[in-house]
Amino acid sequence: MHEISVLVKAVELAEQTAEDNGIEEISYITLEVGELSGYLPVFFEKYFPIVVEHHPRLQKAELRMITPRGEGLCLNCSAIYNVMECQGVCPKCGSRSKKILGGQQFLLKEIGYEETPSA
Numbered sequence: 001m002h003e004i005s006v007l008v009k010a011v012e013l014a015e016q017t018a019e020d021n022g023i024e025e026i027s028y029i030t031l032e033v034g035e036l037s038g039y040l041p042v043f044f045e046k047y048f049p050i051v052v053e054h055h056p057r058l059q060k061a062e063l064r065m066i067t068p069r070g071e072g073l074c075l076n077c078s079a080i081y082n083v084m085e086c087q088g089v090c091p092k093c094g095s096r097s098k099k100i101l102g103g104q105q106f107l108l109k110e111i112g113y114e115e116t117p118s119a
């Protein structure tokens with residue numbers, strides 16, 4: 001389950017970014033988990049509360065996720081289709097030759113926090 005290690009890295013990055021910017025409390029982080037990234041969002045949801053235990057700035061943070069679709073361009077007939085839904089096979093011509101157009105990314109997309117009013 002490599003979800004844990006990438007999640008730890010994302011949380012550490014969020015923590016570091018918060019520290020660098022003087023953010024005391026992160027209210028949410030958004031992860032972009034592509035359909036073809038190989039990571040299962042359900043695991044991130046499961047482990048997030050455990051991982052943030054060691055990160056004071058993230059203890060109240062909510063985990064949000066965006067899951068960009070995994071699109072493939074058929075190299076045989078040029079159809080664009082969803083690789084997950086079609087199990088890697090072009091629905092138009094049945095070819096498996098394709099170029100992946102997106103959905104392979106995993107990244108920390110956004111860190112959300114409340115602006116503390118400056119006194």
Ligand SMILES: [Zn+2]
Nearest residue numbers: 074077090093
């Ligand atoms: Zn095709």
